[in-house]
Amino acid sequence: MSSVAPIRRALSAWYRRNARDLPWRRTKDPYAVWVSEVMLQQTSVATVTPRWRRFLSRFPDVGALARASEREVLAEWSGLGYYTRARNLRRAARAVAAAGAFPGSAASLRTLPGVGPYTAAAVASICFGEAAAVVDGNVVRVLSRLFALRVDPKAPRGLARIRERADALLDRASPGDFNQAVMELGATVCSPRAPTCGACPLRRSCAAARQGRPERYPMAVTRKATTALRFVTGLSRRRGRLVLVEDRDLVPGQLVTPLFPVRGNERPDEVLRREWRRTAGREAGPLVALGRLRHSILERRYVVDVFTFDEAEAPSRHRRPPGMSRGLRLLRPAELSGHAHGGFLLKVLRLPLPSPGGR
Numbered sequence: 001m002s003s004v005a006p007i008r009r010a011l012s013a014w015y016r017r018n019a020r021d022l023p024w025r026r027t028k029d030p031y032a033v034w035v036s037e038v039m040l041q042q043t044s045v046a047t048v049t050p051r052w053r054r055f056l057s058r059f060p061d062v063g064a065l066a067r068a069s070e071r072e073v074l075a076e077w078s079g080l081g082y083y084t085r086a087r088n089l090r091r092a093a094r095a096v097a098a099a100g101a102f103p104g105s106a107a108s109l110r111t112l113p114g115v116g117p118y119t120a121a122a123v124a125s126i127c128f129g130e131a132a133a134v135v136d137g138n139v140v141r142v143l144s145r146l147f148a149l150r151v152d153p154k155a156p157r158g159l160a161r162i163r164e165r166a167d168a169l170l171d172r173a174s175p176g177d178f179n180q181a182v183m184e185l186g187a188t189v190c191s192p193r194a195p196t197c198g199a200c201p202l203r204r205s206c207a208a209a210r211q212g213r214p215e216r217y218p219m220a221v222t223r224k225a226t227t228a229l230r231f232v233t234g235l236s237r238r239r240g241r242l243v244l245v246e247d248r249d250l251v252p253g254q255l256v257t258p259l260f261p262v263r264g265n266e267r268p269d270e271v272l273r274r275e276w277r278r279t280a281g282r283e284a285g286p287l288v289a290l291g292r293l294r295h296s297i298l299e300r301r302y303v304v305d306v307f308t309f310d311e312a313e314a315p316s317r318h319r320r321p322p323g324m325s326r327g328l329r330l331l332r333p334a335e336l337s338g339h340a341h342g343g344f345l346l347k348v349l350r351l352p353l354p355s356p357g358g359r
């Protein structure tokens with residue numbers, strides 16, 4: 001292994017000159033840093049920056065978040081995706097409020113719901129100066145290249161090798177800045193497909209750059225096969241309001257247009273008619289196809305046929321059987337911002353409507 005001292009020195013000097021001025025880097029408040037780390041896990045810095053400010057003005061401390069209802073937190077999180085993060089943030093805030101103090105170490109942070117090794121190490125190193133190395137996607141990429149590690153980071157043994165390297169490299173005198181420096185290098189210089197090695201402070205020590213084609217690292221892994229799931233949904237209005245339900249399939253709890261699974265050789269239009277009657281208690285009028293949407297969540301891929309129609313006025317003779325009620329919510333589009341909804345509903349609402357007489 002290359003000597004770690006020159007690597008630390010070069011990286012720290014580079015970070016001091018090149019660190020982006022991000023608002024969460026101006027605070028050591030563990031609550032604020034924790035929220036930023038959770039938001040950044042699957043969302044870009046550009047998206048997170050205004051949303052982090054907004055979240056903190058709405059829930060300025062852990063007590064405020066603990067007192068909020070899940071609905072309020074999910075509504076504030078709308079559009080950021082991966083809603084389990086928001087649910088866990090709130091659950092963790094409640095645990096902190098019940099304990100009466102914010103955990104003061106990586107080990108105690110990890111006892112909170114949704115806080116894994118990455119978040120715990122990031123918050124503890126940045127806010128408490130604890131010597132805990134972070135390992136996220138950026139760190140995996142930089143270290144795999146720096147040491148030309150021929151390991152699969154998705155496999156436990158491969159990840160353990162990378163963790164060992166991260167621990168050995170960590171600058172214990174300044175762990176928070178050092179962790180952020182490695183992540184910053186991965187985010188801005190050592191990018192997945194086109195690393196700019198000429199501008200990299202580590203190029204003299206980097207084994208992958210010496211070999212050529214550093215983008216081969218980290219080792220390619222076989223991706224989990226994606227599962228395609230077929231659904232049909234209906235866009236309709238009642239008294240000028242969108243007919244929505246709380247989702248149970250894509251992201252439970254978010255508002256969506258009623259969404260129904262299509263199985264085997266079933267026809268989407270027939271499924272929609274049948275299920276609309278059972279769910280909404282009214283007959284669907286003539287269906288107009290708006291298109292087919294594709295939507296992915298983690299390894300699940302949804303293919304959704306979208307129809308629009310007017311409901312028949314008279315209630316259907318068919319009553320919803322017990323357990324089938326999905327709690328219709330009637331909302332004007334302008335009211336959506338106060339309710340949890342996600343990318344899928346926005347895609348449906350952006351589909352061009354038929355003319356004339358568009359809804």
Ligand code: SF4
Pocket residue numbers: 142145146189190191195196197198200201202203204206207208209214
């Ligand atoms: S030299 Fe290139 S491959 Fe190596 S760490 Fe720097 S940017 Fe990444």
